[in-house]
Amino acid sequence: MFTSSTCSLLRDQNTVLGVTGTTFCPEQFMNQYFQLFFYCLFLLVYRLHGRYHEMAPNVVPMDYTKDPDVKLPMQLIINMPELKENPFKERIVASFSEDGEGSLSFNDFVDMFSVLSEMAPRELKAIYAFKIYDFNTDNFICKADLEKTLNKLTREELTDEEITLVCEKVIEEADMDGDGKLGFADFENMISKAPDFLRYSLGNQVYQQKPF
């Protein structure tokens, strides 16, 4: 039954973490997480804490009852196996970082996995996708942002004229209010026409170590 397996897994996690007592105050903490944003399996939170701790064992505490203020820098996080090969890894991490420099606290870390998981709603994914593609963080996807996106997508295989052409065409197709760049409304409108958005882009990942 699921209960016994999850309980045993919890116990295993605790022993792996090397702590006998409660690390998390499970009830209140889990309540909060469940209510606030729970799109990934709740067990992931324990695993995520394990992964977060693994990245910097000396810095990340085991005990989160007192809500410590610990942030890991971007360099550590983009070396995670799920993100290492992704060309947008810096942007993904930066979009979830609250201090503008790309370092994530544990809350931001869980936030990131929550939005990138399968069950997050489309609107939320659209907002974060927009943030990811907005390289200069001016809340518009302008031509420079598009050029950077294309270079990352194609590993700079396209020639310069092709890139310019693609950027012009994209802005022509998606910009509706005529300001020469894509605002969030334009982006969302374009995404709504794409049936593949939830399937590929930022959707339907299974960011887990191993299935249970």
Added chain:
Amino acid sequence: MSQPPSITLQVPEGTESDGQELSPDNERALHTSFHQLILEQSSLIEADLELELQERSREPPACLDTRDACAVSWPEPGQGEEHPSYSSASLQILASMPSRTIGRSLGAIISQYCNRTARLRRRSNRPPLQQLCRAARPSLRQYNLDTDPASTTLEEKRRLLVKELLSLSPSQCSHVLLTMPLSLEEKRIIRQQLSGQRGPLGQRAHHWAPFSSCGWPKVCIVLGCRGLWYRLLSLLRTAQPWHYALKQIGGRFGSSVLSYFLFLKTLLTLNFVSFFILLAFVVVMQAVYPSAAVSPQPFTGLELLTGAGSFTNSLLYYGYYSNVTLNDPCSSSPEGSECPLAAPLLPYNLPLAYLFSVWVSFLVTCILLVYSVSRSFLGSVRSSTAVLAIKVFCAWDFKVVQRRSVKLQCENICTQLKELLGEQSSRSRSQSRCQVLGHYLVMLLAWVLALGLASGCVLGVHHLSERMHTVQQEQQAQGSARWQQEILLLVVPFVVSLLNAVMPHLFNLLALWEKQDSPVTQVSVAIFRNLILKTMVLILLCYQWLSRSIICSAEECWETCVGQDLYRFMVMDFIFTLLDTLFGELIWRLILEKRQKKKQRPEFDIARNVLELIYGQTLTWLGLLFAPLLPALQMLKLLLLFYIKKTSLMRNCQSPSKPWQASRMSTLFITLLCFPSFLGAATFFSYTIWSVRPSETCGPFRGLETIYKSGKRWMLVLEKSNPNITWFAWVYQYLLENACLQFFMSAALIAVIYFNIQVVRGRQKVICLLQEQIAKEGEDKAFLIQKFQNVYEQRRRRS
């Protein structure tokens, strides 16, 4: 920054702006509300602006909410570059506009969601549509300008949001909280405030604590199940056959070449369905109760090619199947006498089963084809507007984590973007009138030539089959060896397949001479000509089979003979496809490399290969009635073809030099499969059932007038045996046989289709109008910003 100047937004009384630009106060007669409102709000805004600017200059940014400051400071350098003439005041106002702070400024998100929840509450009070005014510009009075969210602090905004959330139901509230793009910290604070205010009010605490001791297992189960379901779905997607092979092909050669392989996969599915139905209901039954067989001939290897010899009286062909009810003790007793009262184990009426299975497999294939046509048509229509933008933003599959797959994906996207660009650039080229006329003349000539060639081929095949028939009769009269006679049977299929292999190359040469502009037109024209040739040859063959004047005229069991002929055609087709792959791709590549000393490889001709697939599938469908195991043969053929084509592609070919978009091509392919191919085969089947007399001595319908009569006979038997179901006979007689009902049903279907088309057109018009409105609003915004800037400049110059 020096002392910020005071800013007023009092619109000047008309003398200054007269003659310069059209300002709202010139249109006073029409827009009094607008003017009034500007005057009302100007004093408010003036005071607020002063306050805001003074605050921002006095207090260091660290005291303010860091995120608000960031939102203000980041855009400034960028926008300063864009609008160098704008003052810092304008830039700050621009920066705090709602459209520029989405997802970035905490305050803006909170106020936006506050508005959303307020609108949620007010939704029931919305006035009906007819009462809304039809002005293009909605009046500003609809918006509540008194509580300007930009002027409140973060704490106040939070309080406002909490107040709004409290008024919603708990489920709606949690849903709104879930969808907010805020950080976890913020959500916890808001939730704490919510629960603090809700707690003393009602006993709703248990909603917020599912992890109490009784709730934990249930939640575990629910979430666990959901997780398992998602994992199963993703596993299913990756466990599709040839998943990695298709990705590899798509990554290297583009989606156009991939569409061929996907089409092959579709055909395999269709054949599997037919095969399964026929196997389960006809072949297995007959295999379990074998009919009294003629002594089987020894197996020589020639049967694999000719399908005759020892294969003749086997499950492969129509002639083997018995016309009696299997496992029925009554069949052994003579007609008319009474049957023993003991009930038979499971009597199985084989002729009926045969007819119904073939009919049902056609029906199921028809449904599947119509479904895939509609789906691909919808897909190609929907994605025609913002193709490039969608490709750029939605093509990256965030699931791939391995280096090699990531590289493959990059290649894939690069190829697709180049394809799209190529297609879009080819549309924008114009020609002079003389060139256009010359072009049309060349096209006409090419068409005449192509049609002439096709007719010539058809006549040639007709004469050849007549000649072969006479030679065969001579051979039989002479009494030569069986294998010699059977070899003669292979001549016509050989020649037909040879023509099908050679003529498309001629058509390609013709197309090169024609020099069409867009590759899409070129491919479509080549497909169409090839299709005409194949259709004409197939029509000739069908006529020959059904009239039996040339082929199978001497046979007693003509259906088996036709089945064997189809078998031979399919085998020859497969052999020629292999030879074509060998010579067309491998040897051509070797020749090119030797001759030109550079790595130029032949291109994969998608159109020709797809038409070959369609031709093979048409043969299968034509022969379904006469040889029930043909789908199995076709499946085997397709499986082998996949691997052979893929290997040859990887080794010998290069990606198409003129990249063109594949989604419309795949719609074309599946439409071609549905309309000429399947429809033709279904017509052939219907005609055979309704009008052709089955042979007297073999098959499940021996002795009947037409195959259709067996169904009628069964109806009569049913009516006689069980008088309670006369309604069934009545249904059969009046609904199925009566043409009126079918006429009315077709008319209703056409009416429904027309209605849907009109609805779609209406919606497209509405979309166009709305897009125009958005563009106009954008222009309005730019106008207002410019106006504000002008006013500020004038004020600054004055002071």
